[in-house]
Amino acid sequence: MTALAPTTPPLLSVRDLSVSYGPIEAVSGISLDVPEGHIATVIGPNGAGKTTLLSALMGILPSRGAITVDGVETSSPTIARMIAAGIALVPEQRALFATMTVEDNLVLGGFRRHRDPHYDADETLRDVYGRFPRLWERHRQLAGTLSGGERQMLALGRALMGKPRLLMLDEPSLGLAPLVVRDVFQIIAELKRTGVSILLVEQNARAALKVADHAYVLELGRVAMEGPAAELADDPRIVAAYLGKTSRHQEMLTA
Amino acid sequence: MNMQIVMLLGQDGVTNGAVYALLALSIMLVFSVTRILLIPQGEFVAFAALTMAAMQSGRAVQLGWLVFALAVVATLMDAAKVWRSKGREPWPHGTLGLLAVAALALVLTKVLPLDRIGMFAQALLTIALVVPLGPLLYRVFFQAIAAAHSLVLLIVSIAVHVALVGTGLLMFGPEGGKTEPFSDAFFEIGPAMIASQTLWVIAATLALMGGLWVFFGKTLYGRALQATAVNRLGAELVGISPDLAGRASFTLAAAIGVLSGILIAPITTIYYDSGFIISLKGFVGAIIGGLTSFPVAALGALFIGQAEAFSTFWASSYKEVIVFTLLLPVLVWRSLAHTRVEDEE
Ligand SMILES: Nc1ncnc2c1ncn2[C@@H]1O[C@H](COP(=O)(O)OP(=O)(O)OP(=O)(O)O)[C@@H](O)[C@H]1O
Ligand SMILES: [Mg+2]
Numbered sequence: 001m002t003a004l005a006p007t008t009p010p011l012l013s014v015r016d017l018s019v020s021y022g023p024i025e026a027v028s029g030i031s032l033d034v035p036e037g038h039i040a041t042v043i044g045p046n047g048a049g050k051t052t053l054l055s056a057l058m059g060i061l062p063s064r065g066a067i068t069v070d071g072v073e074t075s076s077p078t079i080a081r082m083i084a085a086g087i088a089l090v091p092e093q094r095a096l097f098a099t100m101t102v103e104d105n106l107v108l109g110g111f112r113r114h115r116d117p118h119y120d121a122d123e124t125l126r127d128v129y130g131r132f133p134r135l136w137e138r139h140r141q142l143a144g145t146l147s148g149g150e151r152q153m154l155a156l157g158r159a160l161m162g163k164p165r166l167l168m169l170d171e172p173s174l175g176l177a178p179l180v181v182r183d184v185f186q187i188i189a190e191l192k193r194t195g196v197s198i199l200l201v202e203q204n205a206r207a208a209l210k211v212a213d214h215a216y217v218l219e220l221g222r223v224a225m226e227g228p229a230a231e232l233a234d235d236p237r238i239v240a241a242y243l244g245k246t247s248r249h250q251e252m253l254t255a
Numbered sequence: 256m257n258m259q260i261v262m263l264l265g266q267d268g269v270t271n272g273a274v275y276a277l278l279a280l281s282i283m284l285v286f287s288v289t290r291i292l293l294i295p296q297g298e299f300v301a302f303a304a305l306t307m308a309a310m311q312s313g314r315a316v317q318l319g320w321l322v323f324a325l326a327v328v329a330t331l332m333d334a335a336k337v338w339r340s341k342g343r344e345p346w347p348h349g350t351l352g353l354l355a356v357a358a359l360a361l362v363l364t365k366v367l368p369l370d371r372i373g374m375f376a377q378a379l380l381t382i383a384l385v386v387p388l389g390p391l392l393y394r395v396f397f398q399a400i401a402a403a404h405s406l407v408l409l410i411v412s413i414a415v416h417v418a419l420v421g422t423g424l425l426m427f428g429p430e431g432g433k434t435e436p437f438s439d440a441f442f443e444i445g446p447a448m449i450a451s452q453t454l455w456v457i458a459a460t461l462a463l464m465g466g467l468w469v470f471f472g473k474t475l476y477g478r479a480l481q482a483t484a485v486n487r488l489g490a491e492l493v494g495i496s497p498d499l500a501g502r503a504s505f506t507l508a509a510a511i512g513v514l515s516g517i518l519i520a521p522i523t524t525i526y527y528d529s530g531f532i533i534s535l536k537g538f539v540g541a542i543i544g545g546l547t548s549f550p551v552a553a554l555g556a557l558f559i560g561q562a563e564a565f566s567t568f569w570a571s572s573y574k575e576v577i578v579f580t581l582l583l584p585v586l587v588w589r590s591l592a593h594t595r596v597e598d599e600e
Contacts, residue, residue, distance in 0.1 A: 060488070083494045095489030097482045107475070108482050112494025114475060162493060 009071040011036045011166055011197050012057070012087070017065035019049070019056045026052040028221045029065070033214075034166060034199050039192050041200040041208040041229065043242060044218030050201040051092045053218070054168050057199075058082050058089040083112050088164035092171060094155040098144030102135055105143050105154055109161030119163070128157045131187065148175050152184070160191075167191065168199045173207065185211050205242035209233040217242075264564040266453050270522060271536075272560020273460040274300075274515045276553040278537025279544065280467065281511040283552060286541075287484035288504040291397060291408045294416040296537065297530025299512025301423060303385045304520035305527065308432025310369040310377045317426040318384050319361030325391040326350070326357040332395065349502065350394060353387045360384045374435065382513050389509025390502040397505075398498055416531065423527035431524040434517075456518045463514060467507075480504060532575065536563070543585055555585070 010033040019027040027049040034040045042050050056063035059079040066073050069085040097105050106125055113119035129136040132153045138146065143154055152172060159167060172188070173181040185207045188198060192211075202208035209215055212229040217238065225232065232238050278296055285293040302318055309316050333350045360383040369377065396415050400407060440451040471477040483490040483500040491497060512534075519525070519533075536559050544552025559578060566577035 058492070079491050080494070080496060083492075089492055091488065091492065093488075095486050095492060097485045097489055099485050100478070100481065104478055104482075108478055108490075108493050108495070110493075111475065111479055158493065 009068070010034055011070065012199065013066075013068040014057065015066040015068070017053070017056060017063055017067065019052050019061055019063045021052075026221050027056065027063075030216075030218075030221075030223055032216055032223070032226075034197050035213075036165075036197055037192065037195055038214065039188065039198040039200060039212040040214045040216065041202055041212035042216045042218055043202055043205045043208055044224075048218040049221040050218055051170055052221075054089060054091070054170050054199070054201060057168060058087065058091075060089075060091075083162075086163075086165035087168065088159040088162050088166070089168045090155045090159050090170060090172065092174075094151055096143040096151060096154060096158070098142065100143060101140055102143055102146070102154055103139040105158050106135070106139075106161050109158035110163075112162045121161075124161055124163065128160055131160070131190075132157050149177065149180050152176060156184075156187070164196065166197045166199065168201075170201045171203055172200070173202065173204050181207065205238070206233075209238075209243075260568070263448075264568055265561065266449060267522075267567075268561035268564035269557070270453050270456045270519070270560070271563055272557035273456050274519050274533070275537045275540050275556035275559055277460055277463060277511050277515050278534050279540035279552040279556045280464070280549055281508040282534070282538050282541045283544065283547070283549060284480075284484075285504045285508050287547070288480055289393075289397070289401065289408075289501045290405045291412055292538075293505075293508055294409075294412045294531075294534075295392065295419050296508060296512055297532070297534030298416065298419040298423065299385055299388065299509045299530070300516040300519070300533055301525050301527060301530035302388070302419075302427075303381050303513040303516030304434070304525040304529075305423070305427040305432045306381045306384060307377055307434045307517060307520050308525070309427065310372075310380070311374075311434055312432070313370040316364040316369060316384070319357070319364045321422055321426065322384055322387055322391065323354075323357045323361045325395055326354040326387065329391050329394040330354050347498070349390070349499075353391060356383060356387050357391075360387075374437065378517050381517060382510070385513045385516075386506060386509045389505035389507075389512075393502050393505040398501060401497060401501060420528050420531070423530075427527045429527070431526045431529075432520070433524045434520040436521040452521055456522075459514060459518055463511065476503070536560075536578070539579070539582055543582075543589065545589065 012034040014030060014032050017027060017030045018025060030053060032040065032042075042053065044050055052061065055061040057067060059077040059082045062076045064075070066075060067077055068074075069082070069087065074081065097108065100108075106128060107121065110119065110121045110124055114121070129139070134150055135153055135157055138150065143151070146154060152174070156169070156172060169188070172184050176184065181204065188200065189211050192198060200208055200212060209229045209232055215226065215229040215232045216223050217225040217232070225235070225238070227235075233243070278300070282293055282296055285291055285296075306316055306318050329350045333347050337344050337346055360380065363380060364384070367380075369380075372380075392415060396411055397408070400411065436450070436452045437455050438451045442449045442451065442454075471481055479490070479495045480500055480503055482493070483495055483497065487497065490500070516525070537556060540552045540556030540559055543555030544550070562581050563574060563578050566574050570577065
């Protein structure tokens with residue numbers, strides 16, 4: 001889309017963000033940036049606060065700290081405000097419309113743009129079907145009857161229908177077969193090429209670090225490490241903790 | 256009991272049942288979109304019928320004041336919200352439009368010679384008066400607590416109902432009201448006479464259901480409402496405002512209530528507090544449908560209409576007792592069927 005001038009402020013910039021569930025602080029003083037056209041990834045063990053972070057950024061949970069979109073600062077934004085800024089979230093639980101058809105789910109994904117005169121719903125729908133031929137094959141099927149992998153595709157496709165500028169993905173490879181995981185990361189890389197910025201939360205640290213530009217390691221609600229993704233991928237601590245031979249399970253790492 | 260009486264009672268049953276089916280539909284719609292059990296659904300029916308009756312008998316129509324007052328309160332609430340957000344929250348569209356409609360309807364009820372404008376204009380004015388009541392009630396009483404526990408929503412719903420019945424007594428007085436039939440014609444079919452009002456009710460009910468089917472099945476806004484009912488978070492994430500969905504469902508509920516009121520006003524005498532028992536029967540239909548299956552609810556509503564008509568004939572003072580007692584086996588059956596489904600999951 002736009003060229004990345006050095007003076008351009010990051011599309012999304014977060015300063016000192018904290019989120020609490022009652023007395024328990026699940027996210028404590030996190031700062032991060034997603035520059036336009038970049039992929040930032042957040043990795044970390046279960047319960048580190050990754051989902052909480054994304055929920056707060058989308059305005060689902062109230063938070064303290066500054067969230068800046070396009071240079072406009074807000075604190076504790078509403079969902080409507082983040083949507084208006086062009087941000088989309090594929091939440092951990094997917095939140096599909098289970099008793100409606102695949103096509104209805106996708107069409108509703110474009111609801112946020114239905115008043116936009118430049119938005120062509122049919123063309124966007126064709127694009128999404130082109131990206132996910134499986135969804136086209138099943139377009140009359142009810143979303144609740146899809147397989148786990150198809151559901152992930154639908155969740156991603158529904159978010160893409162709204163033509164977001166920043167896509168926040170919560171574990172898009174969760175529960176997918178290895179071949180499909182490869183497809184998902186390929187799609188993420190393609191999206192970046194079309195100018196979409198991405199904030200990616202992943203358990204599959206190896207694949208996430210490969211596709212991302214910048215990475216943040218979250219532990220116990222704080223940023224424990226951050227840096228260019230390629231550097232972190234070579235960092236011995238990361239290799240030991242997240243990329244070891246048995247990297248499927250990161251839980252063992254907390255020590 | 257001869258064939259003629261059976262036909263006559265059956266006719267009554269179908270008319271009542273059709274109206275109960277409409278109300279069941281409305282209650283289910285509001286419940287699935289907002290989790291609110293709309294106890295005041297019947298007030299839309301009673302207020303519409305009594306407003307029509309007041310117009311036709313040349314009495315003053317006071318409903319406009321209530322609607323206007325609610326519109327003013329709603330506008331002030333919106334203004335307070337925008338002011339508190341220090342202008343970062345956009346001015347919500349909709350409420351100002353309602354204020355304008357309410358003001359216009361109020362003025363019209365005061366300047367027009369209401370008993371001489373004809374039934375069609377009376378009906379239109381009634382619609383303009385009562386339909387805004389739906390979204391206004393949502394804005395004033397429910398929007399701020401939309402995320403609350405459903406028990407809280409139920410309590411507020413009951414409170415709103417009680418308050419509306421009280422206001423109804425103030426506005427319409429204790430006397431009942433009945434309106435002219437749309438037309439006096441009768442049709443002879445076999446041994447029975449079919450009142451044209453019965454045909455009106457059936458035709459209007461079918462037309463309204465067809466309209467709603469098209470709205471929910473074919474339009475983006477209809478799908479958006481459905482989506483809110485299916486998954487609130489998902490709906491919000493694709494940009495469907497829960498406030499707007501709530502108001503839209505209340506608007507539909509009020510519209511369905513008004514039409515029901517206009518349809519039954521020539522058949523039954525309606526009092527300021529008649530709405531509750533009418534909507535209760537719609538509600539029972541909705542329960543038979545498990546608050547989710549509309550076709551089952553519609554059948555249930557028709558069954559209630561028939562049970563009511565025939566028990567009026569056999570034991571008219573026990574009418575309501577008989578109708579609601581017949582429900583017990585249905586509810587037992589439903590709760591058994593429900594447990595079985597849960598076990599399977
Ligand atoms: N609604 C809630 N109430 C109380 N505590 C919560 C709530 N939701 C999450 N938590 C706690 O907050 C912490 C962070 O949870 P979160 O879901 O953000 O972790 P996560 O990093 O996404 O984990 P995972 O990788 O397992 O998805 C956890 O300790 C969790 O138990
Ligand atoms: Mg999570």
